[in-house]
Amino acid sequence: MSIKLHGAALSPFVRKARVALAEKGLAYEAVHVDPFNCPPEYSRLNPLRRIPALEDGDTVLADSGVICAYLDKAYPEQPLYPAGAAEYARVLWLEKFADYELAPHTTFTVFRNRVLMPLLGKPSDEERIAKALSEKLPPLLDYLEEQIKGRDWFVGEQLTVADIAVATQFANLQHGGERIDASRWPALAAHVAKLLARPSFASLLERERGFVEKVRGAAN
Numbered sequence: 001m002s003i004k005l006h007g008a009a010l011s012p013f014v015r016k017a018r019v020a021l022a023e024k025g026l027a028y029e030a031v032h033v034d035p036f037n038c039p040p041e042y043s044r045l046n047p048l049r050r051i052p053a054l055e056d057g058d059t060v061l062a063d064s065g066v067i068c069a070y071l072d073k074a075y076p077e078q079p080l081y082p083a084g085a086a087e088y089a090r091v092l093w094l095e096k097f098a099d100y101e102l103a104p105h106t107t108f109t110v111f112r113n114r115v116l117m118p119l120l121g122k123p124s125d126e127e128r129i130a131k132a133l134s135e136k137l138p139p140l141l142d143y144l145e146e147q148i149k150g151r152d153w154f155v156g157e158q159l160t161v162a163d164i165a166v167a168t169q170f171a172n173l174q175h176g177g178e179r180i181d182a183s184r185w186p187a188l189a190a191h192v193a194k195l196l197a198r199p200s201f202a203s204l205l206e207r208e209r210g211f212v213e214k215v216r217g218a219a220n
Contacts, residue, residue: 003028005067006042007051008035009208010115010175012107012168013064013099014052015201019164020068022200024078065095068161080164082156090155094147094162101140102169105132110176115212133178141185149187159195167195171205175212 005021005028007014021028033042038049045053046062053062056074061067072081082088109132113124144166147154154162170180170192182189195201 002055002057004031004055005029006031006033006045006053006055008033009204010111010172010211011035011051012103012172015168015171015204016064016161016164017052017054017067017071018204019168019200020071020080020161022203023080023159023164024071024075026071026075065092065099065161068095068164072161080159080161082160087156091160091162094154095165097140097143098162098165098169102137102166105136105140106169106173106176109136110178111172114176129176138184141180141188145185145188148191154191159198163191163195167192167201171196171201171208175208 003021003026005014005017007017007030009015009030009032018030033039033051033053035051038051042049042053045055045060048062050062052064052067053060054067054070056070059070059074061070068080072079081091110129113126113129117124153159154166173179174196180189180192196205
């Protein structure tokens with residue numbers, strides 16, 4: 001097995017790459033890396049010491065977006081990016097939207113405070129969570145609702161990295177005990193539920209939920 005993916009299971013960015021690998025039918029070795037305590041040798045894979053990183057033979061790459069783009073070029077079966085220039089750019093935009101606009105609230109606020117802080121023995125900042133849920137996230141969800149309304153996929157006629165990138169952030173929101181309000185954002189809620197039920201996501205999330213429940217149990 002030549003492909004190795006380095007990272008931690010609960011990272012939405014690692015999950016994005018793992019789902020892409022699964023959707024493309026690629027076997028790989030998952031190598032656990034604690035993002036808070038990376039071993040010294042990890043700098044060889046990513047000088048910024050962030051997860052994920054990928055090894056494929058002599059090819060070494062970091063960043064989930066770079067990894068997904070590489071996999072699609074290196075293994076073109078089951079493409080996750082469209083061929084057309086406009087649709088390809090649209091996928092890149094929505095991936096960036098998920099990684100840089102959703103993540104600060106879904107992952108780095110709700111998930112971090114509800115899951116990681118208890119794991120580190122620290123209190124959850126519920127005031128910050130409330131602000132994210134009431135002020136920061138709604139405009140972003142309004143935008144995504146408009147993009148998916150009346151469509152099967154965010155871009156084109158099949159699953160792309162845009163769908164994966166958005167869904168993986170909402171998986172972390174769920175781990176943090178929150179969900180998309182289906183009465184306010186029905187199309188988005190249904191689309192994310194459909195994506196998270198896919199085998200590529202579901203198999204990962206089942207294991208992740210077990211760990212999250214253990215953390216919550218230990219915190220209580």
